Amino acid sequence: MPTPRPQLSHQVLEQAAQWFAVLQGQPGPQEHAAWRAWLEAAPEHRQAWNRVEAISSQFARLPQPAAAHRALREGTKRRQFLSMAALFGGGALLAAAGRGLPWQAWAADRSTSVGEIRQVPLASGGQLWLNTQSAADIRGTQVRLYRGELLLESSIPLRIETANGPLAMLGRRVGVRQYPSHSEVMAYEGPVSPAARGATLVGGRRGELRQGVLTDVGPVRPGAQAWSRGIIQADSLPLGDFLGELSRYLNGYLHCDSEVARLPLVGAFPIAQPDRIFQALEKALPVRVHRPLPWWVSVQPREDVRA
Template structure:
């Protein structure tokens, strides 16, 4: 993350990544002098450089190839996963933080690594799915989400704990996802009630905070497609799509603001990102740039009118 509270501009991050790539290869005194001048020109340049270095250090510790979706056992047809359409629009990419104490996810009963999706059978035929980089504790009558996202099916009367309060499930299927400052709750089937007040009915989603549960409207189509290893887009802005895809990928994944509002329709296999990037280039006026193996951005193929 940047050392400043303000998000770093996309162009500055790209410059930092390009300088990093240059200095990793063959270079001489002129290149190092030019890089040092760039570093000294603005505080944001040093912040961007520090971020690139931090991501490089994290990625260097990851075994290759990355073990994305090791526990995923679904047989989704590839032919139906690359239906994609587009119309024109703009946006940005922000990294999501986490609020749970670091020790809680580490000691949780069940957890997933980045890029991993896991199904956990429960007594009585109920099922629990954990999305990428999630952690939860299980007991006979309760589930506590410490980090990430889960979907629970077939466990009526279950008590649900989150960083933002407790819930009661009076139905068959519910989803929880942690965000900075709140937890999103999706009532796929049946009602969900917060101990602090507020209820969702079938087909509704809401925001859970310490003061209760407030409705946000109807659930998004395809919101539970991740349980099948699919990222589903229904007229989704490209920037939001890249942000979601970044939850499953190591390294940096960004989107140029000039193309971030281009729209997507389709279903995309999370375990095969290269297919996704190829599909984006075929269907949209974008190109996927990779100045470093772990630094990827989606940019305009040519200047937009």
């Protein structure tokens, strides 16, 4: 059995991030000695250091996959991609599978990278929006979602294929978000039906699709489709949930302290401007945004409030 990943406290991870920031500058012998002493003081320190280094290396490699996504979207034909994969013995496909992504997502007609939102006109006259880290194929009146989230607007019926079964879009505006265990379905305008069995969602209702069965789980959340306009809308949304949603659009590490995770947040926040979001959070809530590294952000209680 694989060795389980060690559970590290956020405090130790923060210390590791601070030391990483120090060593990225021009540290002298004293700083190196102090860092070495901290590193050897406890096994958790070395584990945390390894974790921060791993996150840093992933962040440093980000431009390469982003460029690959653009090449696939803008110039490389799907058959060329598959031919190259076959030429190299399927290595690209194995690499994608190793990251938990189906190979079809890498060869999809349309895809988005981290933080990217894309609008695509449909031949039928409708519109498709793809959220961050999403991939889909479009074939006439059929749309297949491989990963991520989409929003569809169409005046004619469409068929939506998901990892959890097909859907018949009978209304005008529908959203689908793919999770590891199920597909979330949002009937914004008009009905959505499962191709197999289960409930038919009317406008304003939200459902979960599992193994072809669609279950109505309640009303659509306010502002759920605001992402298509580049906005995260919060209507008394707990801060921890908001930051979890924001993390989908950011590279790196984003943490919310448990002391402030339940603070209610109200507002409309521009996804493409995370610095403005963090500034707004500090003005609206009793929190401070700690950022020892550009890609390491921690939202914590303000010291005056904690005291």
